Amino acid sequence: MILRTHYSGDIHPELDGQEVTLAGWAHEIRDLGGICFLVLRDREGLAQVTMVAKRTEKPLLESVRQLSRESVIRVVGSVKAEPKAPRGYEIIPISLEVLGRADSPLPLDPTGKVDAELDTRLDSRFMDIRRPGSLAVFRIESAVLQSLRQTFYDHGFLEVITPKIVATATEGGTALFPISYFEREAFLNQSPQLYKQMLMSAGMDRVFEIGPIFRAEEHDTRRHLNEAISVDMEMSFADHNDVMDVLERAMVEAYRFVQENCKRDLDVLHLDLVVPKTPFRKVTYSEALDLAKEAGKPTMEWGDDIDTETERALGSIIGEHYFLTDWPSSIKPYYSQPYEDRPDVSKAFDLMHPSMELASGAQRVHDPEQLVSRIKDQGLDPDGFEFYLKAFRYGMPPHAGWGLGLGRVVTTMLGLENIRDAVIFPRDRRRLVP
Ligand code: ATP
Ligand code: MG
Secondary structure (H helix, E strand, O other): OOOOOOOHHHOOHHHOOOEEEEEEEEEEEEEOOOEEEEEEEEOOEEEEEEEEHHHOOHHHHHHHHOOOOOOEEEEEEEEEEOOOOHHHEEEEEEEEEEEEOOOOOOOOOOOOOOOOOHHHHHHOHHHHOOOHHHHHHHHHHHHHHHHHHHHHHHOOOEEOOOOOEEOOOOOOOOOOOEEEEOOEEEEEOOOOHHHHHHHHHOOOOEEEEEEEEEOOOOOOOOOOOOEEEEEEEEEEOOOHHHHHHHHHHHHHHHHHHHHHHOHHHHHHOOOOOOOOOOOOEEEEHHHHHHHHHHOOOOOOOOOOOOOHHHHHHHHHHHOOOEEEEOOEHHHOOOOEOEOOOOOOEEOEEEEEEOOEEEEEEEEEOOOHHHHHHHHHHOOOOHHHHHHHHHHHOOOOOOEEEEEEEHHHHHHHHHOOOOHHHHOOOOOOOOOOOO
């Protein structure tokens, strides 16, 4: 049996006289002697429960007075239209039941009135998410996921789930987390790249996956975690420009969806969300280098990976979402397709927010011989990729795809300080608990 008839947010003054049952947390108790207010909080907001001492049964009043803050309660009462109450109504209680008592003192102030350090908040994340500002972020994240999935479905994609325990690295360079797997060593997957490509050979045509990726890098930045959620897609009979179109569409739709469906959460965060303008500007790697030089950041040579400082400089010059295209082949993974007429440049791109990279993608190499030689060029051993290469030898269509970091989308959309604010239980070098 569901223990409530309404969320606080479902109640309005027109329900005057109706009996309702609310369930949630004792957010605030204000006992003024003659009158006592209990504010009940549930996921959808707050409801004021009002008791005039003279008109309330003693045991009921006593149980409210003894209630500890943040205890879980269930209140049966009648709605009374009351213009002076928040949202124009109050609840006159008939009964109150304590379903879960809260100890005190509380590890955090759940009203959000007292600021706490990020680490303190993460240590008691369950309590932190009772704060309206934290909950709003994760409600918006849920909306972003819903919208991204919808965009994929609208474009005819199938949702897939690929293994997270794997035998080999996706690519060289990025550190892996080794795990013991019976009598062998295995790793946590750093990306679904090889699997989603194999599904192109399988004829699944358009697939997406939303799942964890693991990177054993020791970075300590505001945009990296050791476990991140990647929104990945791969699309057959399509090139890098086609998948950039889908990415642009997915981003813009996510902003629109949040704007339409998360008004209350955006209000809580004091945000006026602006949908990015389309089409996103396309800046080639070479143009980016020139722009950086003009901005007085002449430190990079053609062929260097774009460093954080240059990324920032570009972001402040361009000032909106943009695609960084036509990367040197040497710094993009072996599976990126070089241009036929200039093999030192690849059909690879990143989607950039002015403050950080959001996604990387490319048209892929689909010719098995070319793929083997690209693997060798990058100093890797093709033998380790046999299970993957096999899928290329028996009819692999041309294809392209990208991987987008969910945490970074939410961080940049909401202007958060740190990706840890956009991940419920973040994993970094120092944090494995909770
Ligand atoms: P960066 O250069 O910023 O470290 P990357 O180029 O190594 O990222 P990719 O391998 O291109 O990352 O992964 C695709 C996307 O997944 C990135 O654009 C980013 O949004 C997200 N991502 C990758 N690694 C992380 C991480 N450690 N923490 C959070 N998000 C990540
Ligand atoms: Mg990248």
